[in-house]
Amino acid sequence: MAGYADDQEAIQRRLRRIEGQIRGVQRMVAEGAYCIDVLTQISAATRALESVALLLLEDHLNHCVREALAVGGPDADGKVSEAAAAIARLVRS
Amino acid sequence: MAGYADDQEAIQRRLRRIEGQIRGVQRMVAEGAYCIDVLTQISAATRALESVALLLLEDHLNHCVREALAVGGPDADGKVSEAAAAIARLVRS
Amino acid sequence: MAGYADDQEAIQRRLRRIEGQIRGVQRMVAEGAYCIDVLTQISAATRALESVALLLLEDHLNHCVREALAVGGPDADGKVSEAAAAIARLVRS
Amino acid sequence: MAGYADDQEAIQRRLRRIEGQIRGVQRMVAEGAYCIDVLTQISAATRALESVALLLLEDHLNHCVREALAVGGPDADGKVSEAAAAIARLVRS
Numbered sequence: 001m002a003g004y005a006d007d008q009e010a011i012q013r014r015l016r017r018i019e020g021q022i023r024g025v026q027r028m029v030a031e032g033a034y035c036i037d038v039l040t041q042i043s044a045a046t047r048a049l050e051s052v053a054l055l056l057l058e059d060h061l062n063h064c065v066r067e068a069l070a071v072g073g074p075d076a077d078g079k080v081s082e083a084a085a086a087i088a089r090l091v092r093s
Numbered sequence: 094m095a096g097y098a099d100d101q102e103a104i105q106r107r108l109r110r111i112e113g114q115i116r117g118v119q120r121m122v123a124e125g126a127y128c129i130d131v132l133t134q135i136s137a138a139t140r141a142l143e144s145v146a147l148l149l150l151e152d153h154l155n156h157c158v159r160e161a162l163a164v165g166g167p168d169a170d171g172k173v174s175e176a177a178a179a180i181a182r183l184v185r186s
Numbered sequence: 187m188a189g190y191a192d193d194q195e196a197i198q199r200r201l202r203r204i205e206g207q208i209r210g211v212q213r214m215v216a217e218g219a220y221c222i223d224v225l226t227q228i229s230a231a232t233r234a235l236e237s238v239a240l241l242l243l244e245d246h247l248n249h250c251v252r253e254a255l256a257v258g259g260p261d262a263d264g265k266v267s268e269a270a271a272a273i274a275r276l277v278r279s
Numbered sequence: 280m281a282g283y284a285d286d287q288e289a290i291q292r293r294l295r296r297i298e299g300q301i302r303g304v305q306r307m308v309a310e311g312a313y314c315i316d317v318l319t320q321i322s323a324a325t326r327a328l329e330s331v332a333l334l335l336l337e338d339h340l341n342h343c344v345r346e347a348l349a350v351g352g353p354d355a356d357g358k359v360s361e362a363a364a365a366i367a368r369l370v371r372s
Contacts, residue, residue, distance in 0.1 A: 019119070035150075056132055064127075086129050
């Protein structure tokens, strides 16, 4: 079971809203909306995506990493480095 | 005419690809894909959104800001502060 | 004359404060302070550096880019691409 | 003992180098260096600070969070939310 199972519906709702934001940006671009207004909507969609990522990451720490650490051994080390690499990708994106 | 008129098609193509990425993330979440794989796709979509924003911003500087600066006066000052505020939102998102 | 000439003192003051924050982080690490407290200070220093960068960028648009655009020609194009590349480095760092 | 005990020397070395970068930026600003060159150095210092933060975070997950999860109970929950909040500050800074 995925680490985000309890938040699956909330995550899907947020992703559908982000999909709607991206479609809204396409409509603005099609209508030739003012650059700054398009940029404002893109910044909002970017922040919304980051929030979903942070929620997924917290769920991952709380479930997948927690369970691996409870068992211990090399799998526990692997889970922590894997989470650290995902955090690095988020911080740098 | 919008500052991004020459890139309008390329921007729409990229936005449609990002919309597809977001729908792909929804499918992954629906199927209970592994958290880290979902996060990797979200980071990719975030970076793609940022690239579109950077292209829009360069077009905006090259057209809207350039024209306002050619005319000069208070409108030129306003355009520069407005662009600076949009850059700040991007950097902080 | 640099584009930030009018803000030179304010920028130096902020950079000295950031230098002090970095030295403070070194003291915390030397004393074995709690990881999360060290991270909080590093996030604060990062945000302060970003604010200085945003001020420099606005000054750059307001002076160097504005002057190049007033003259026009290939130098104007070069200044806009150069600014766009600096913005991309900021957004991705 | 801090979670970063094994990396304490490497972290201090990196922080001293970042302090040197900030002082280098101050010298550039004092000499009226070109805005874009100053911005490039600030982006480099920002990225270096982020790398230190990511190392501290991995150490924190590997030691402090791991130990709290091994013990379990409310302290384990607290450690995960605390780490998630620190990650959010990093991603948004």
